[in-house]
Structures are given as C-alpha cells and as structure tokens.
Amino acid sequence: MNRKDEHLLLAKALYKKQANDFDDLTFVHQSLVDLTPAEVDLSTEVLGLQLTAPFYINAMTGGSEKTKIYNQQLAIVARETGLMMASGSASAALQDSNVAESFTVIRKENPTGLVLANMGAGKDAQAAEKIIDLLQADGLQIHLNVPQELVMPEGEADFKNWRHNIQQITATISKPVIVKEVGFGMSRETLQQLKQLGVQAADVSGKGGTSFTQIENARRSKHELSYLNDWGQSTVTSLLEAQEAELTILASGGVRDAYDIFKALCLGAKAVGISGAILHSLMTVGVEATIDLIESWKNQLRMLYTLTNKKTTAQLTSVPLLVTGNAKAWADARSIDLKKIAQRI
Template identity: 45%
Template sequence: MNQQEHRKNEHVSLATKQFQEETATTTRLAEVRLVPQTMPEIGLDDVDLTTTIAGQPTTAPFFINAMTGGTPETGKLNQQLATAAKETGIAMATGSESVALRSAAAQPSFAIVRQTNPGGVVLGNISATTSPETAQKAVDLIKANALEIHVNAAQELTMPEGETDFRWRKNITAIAQRVNVPVIVKEVGQGIDPRTLRILNTLPVAGVDLGGRGGTNFITIENGRRSHHDMAYLEDWGLTTAESLLVAREFASGLTVTATGGIRTPFDVAKCLALGADNVGIAGFFLHVLIKHDLTTLIQTIEWFKDQLKRIMVLCGCKTIAELQQAPYLLSPALQQTVEQLLTIK
C-alpha cells in the first residue's frame, strides 16, 4: 500500500474518532430559527421533496457527500454507501479519485459505486491540480453525472506531505471547459468567503459546495498525523456552514449552492434550504451511522430524514423545496452581526 492509499484509511479512522453527535453550535445553525406558519393550510401528502443536483432529478434535497475510496477497506464502505443511495434514491459523491488516477489498484474502490448503483446520480471528485484530461478519466471511471473539484488549502498546508502551491483558477477553468459534465467547486470544511464566491461567479462552473466549518475537520485530522501536532491553532479556521450560506445568498447568484459541514439532523437540512441552499450534502453523520450500526440502519436513517423534513416543511407552510428556500427565518444578533461584517468584504 502506498502513502496516499494509507492516508485514505487513516482519514476514515481519524474522522470516526473525531465525530461528535452534537455540532449545531459549531456550524452556527443553532443560531438560525425558522418562523412557523401556525395555520399552514397544507397536509403532509402535499409536500414534494424532489429537486435536482447538477441538473439531475433526485428524490430528496440531500445526498451522501464525498468521503472515501482508494483501498479495499474504503471500497467496501463505498459499496455500502452506494447501496444506501440506490435504495433511497438519493445522490452520492465519492471521495477524491486522485489515488485511483495514479494507481490502477485503487480504481475498483471507486468503480464499485457505479456498479452498485447503475441508474443513480453519482458525483466524482478530484483535486484542483488535476489536468483536464485526467479529470475526464475520473468522470469516465464512475460514469459521473457531475464532477466536484475540491479546494483545500488549509488541509494541504496542515498535511505533512501536502501541496504548497494554490494557483488553481486557471486549471479549474480548463477542467470545466473540457469535461463533459457540470463542475462543482467544493471546500472540505473551512467554508467559502465572499471574494472566492465572486471569482467563482466568473468561471464556467455550475455550482459551489460551501463545505463550512462545523463538521469533519481535516485540519484536526491532518494535524493528528503531524509528528509534533503543532498546528492545532488552525482548528477554528474558516467560515461556518451558516456563515457561508448567508454570504452565498449575496455572492453566488450565478451558481447552484450545496450546503455541507456538520449536518446531523433533518432540521439542519431544513435550515440550510431556508438559508438558500439548493441541496445539502451529508458525509460524516452518514458514515458514523454506517460504521457504528449497519447498512440497514443507514437506509432507515435516510428515509427518516425524508419523513422528518416533510413534517418540518408542513410546519413552515411549504409544499416544495423552492418554497422552503423563500421561507422566513430569524438569526441571532451575533450571527447577524457576523454576516453584516462579511458582506462588507470587497
């Protein structure tokens, strides 16, 4: 097993140890309140959760976001996650395919996703330094419906063997122009700021995955792999999920917006949609359910998410995701003040 493959297994182990049941305070979603409609004048059967991800129809506005792949062990996880996606009709993104693009031995751990779920919506995942030609190979490997390009400067700088050059814009543009599927630019846990959103609006990309702080923290994970654990001071780096979403409402007008980072409950999903997200990615929580329990429990959990989200939408008087995106909400004074400061950034 090479270093990159070994790192994939380390990431799963460390992410599992890091998982916390309650993260609403770190995502700042606890500071968001949905305004109830006391007389909603709708019933549960009126609610429609269908939406699209990367232009593809799905049964729910949340999906299994990028996690893993690259080794036999993570390939088994990918097969189970793909089974859950197939059984529930939701989309799924793979972890970074970079290792598979360098090693043929790692390819089956990603290809298994499409083999398991031949008719589902599958998103590929590559780094921003991948060549356009190789990016298309990543798409072809899993017959992806869309391609996530992850931007992860903080993780790379913390990673003992990480990259140190982050001039990405030109290559992201080239990838988006060359691959035959929509491209989504994805952060991995530190959120996306107003300046970057303005830049992304000028690039030929279809969407942005905000990857806000509050969920799996790859700075903590990579610092745990450093011999002296000397970069813990960066563990609170970045913008939270709620902060990133509220900023994106103003600066991502030309992009579809995916909310990720610390999503643990159907209420979190509803709040993200009300804050303007087009869809919501869930990674760590679903992985936790799968590893701690089993595949059957994960499938049941996803179906429970659907049912509970419908109930929340009834309480808001919303029949569709589009209506929920326009639902009223309240912010804590502290979060409102943070957003007002962020909106002044030029």
C-alpha cells in the same frame, strides 16, 4: 498505514455531534397551513440533475481495500434510498490502478443512481475526463482544500494552477461541475471569483463537522498546528455570504440531522450534502439502520415543509428566519442584510 485508511479512522475517532452555527437559526412560526405532509414534493434540481430528495451522500473516501468496503456500503445505501452520492477524491486511481476498484464499486452497486466523481483542483481537464469515465459519473466535484494540504504532512503546497484548471474544466467538461470546499466555507469573494472562472455551482461546505486540519494535525508528529483546527467559516455563515451569489448553491459541513438540512435549504441551498453523520451511522450501526435513518430524515423534512406551509423545495427560500449568535455577529461585520431574511413571506 494507508493515508485514506488513516483519515477514515481519525474521522471516526474525532466525530462528535456538536453545537454549531445551525443553532443560531430560528424560524418564525405561522399558525395556519394549507397542506399535508403527503402533498410535499422533496425533489430538487442541480444543473440538470434531478434529485428525488434535497440531500445527498457527500464525498468521503476511497483509495484502499478498507475504504472500498465503505464505498460499497455507501453505494448500497444510496441505491436503496435514491440519494445522489459523491465519491471521495479519485485522483489516486489515476496513479495506481490497484485502488480503482475502491471507486468503481460505487457504480457497480448502484448502476442507475446519480453518482458524482471527485478530484482536487490540482488536476486538469484531461484527468477530470478520465475520472468521470472511470466512475461512469453523472457529474464532477472539484474540491478546494488549501488548509488541509498545508497541514497535511505530505500535502501539496503549490496552488498556482488551480484557477486555470477550474476554468479549463468548466469550459470543456460536458457533465455538470460543482466546485466544493471541504469544511472551511466560502466567502462571497470566492463565489464571485468562481463565477468569473465559469463555475455554475458551488458547495460552500463550511466548518462545524469534520475538521480536516484537525485530522491532518493529528497525523503530524508534533501536533503543532492545533490552532488551525477551527479555521474557516461555518456552513451557515457561508450560506449568508452566498445570499447574492449568481450561482447554484449547495451546502455541507456540520449537517447533523433533518433539521439542519431544512435550515440550509431555507438559506438558499438547492441540495445538502452529508458526510460525517452518515459515515458515523454506517460505521456504528450498519447499512440497514443507516437506510432507516435516511428514510426518517425524508419523513421529517415532509413534516418541516408542512410546518412552514411550503409544498416544494424551491419555495423554502421564502421562509422567514431569524439569525442570532455567532452567525449574526458575522453577518453584521460583513454587512449582510439579516432583516431581509427575517421578513420574507
């Protein structure tokens, strides 16, 4: 079976809406507000890209006939809802032109929407240019996935050129470049290193949703690396790590609904990527129901903005939040000031 198809089937089989660190965040209720949901502006901006909503369809799939169908459907959802969409890793299209259409179908179905191309950090600037051109993309995601590669039966184990590639790409590519994890989270040290490499935006993408170490371990004949299923830090703890980062921060990983999107925005994310919840909806109830779900999330966000008396996405970083549970324990151990977040106004 094609590896991309296998990933898709395992992602569906292993998907479950589970408790995660987003549940450790509590809002401080304020009784008086000065606006209505109709006045709320959900738009946001990421490196010059203007998003009409503060969430987007994050990188998922591509590279086979079956995944072409899902990318086509995801592109239709993105077109009808006005969401930005990222492709899955398009590196395969450079080696095999036969699978290119599983990626180019995104732009074909959504000719005027925002599209991000995606590739691994093992590829250089020349490859980045080719992938951007292939997808007619508005920007590029470079994904970091060391744990996945090490657990993957046929994975890459040499990461020595990653820093050089990232630095070269950010220096030469004219389109916006976002460096993203794939569900293992980012530390403040990583974010600082990325800044030194010239990176301007990072998607901290933490654990709490799809686990690619779990998926790859399921593909191993002995399934001997299950202890890595929970490797990394959560999206919430990654956002706490990013509080002092001098980068544009995006978030993804374990985002289950509009409330999680809202929490991530209040913790500093400029926009929030969703993969598992949208793919699960698409695979179980179809395109139209997924469009309805996304429009419902927009309406819920307008309600949540109103509930906290914030008219714009940019204002959400002044909403006070209490951090408890696992996230608090992490923050305490890492000397992250939670009082500052709890006492914002």
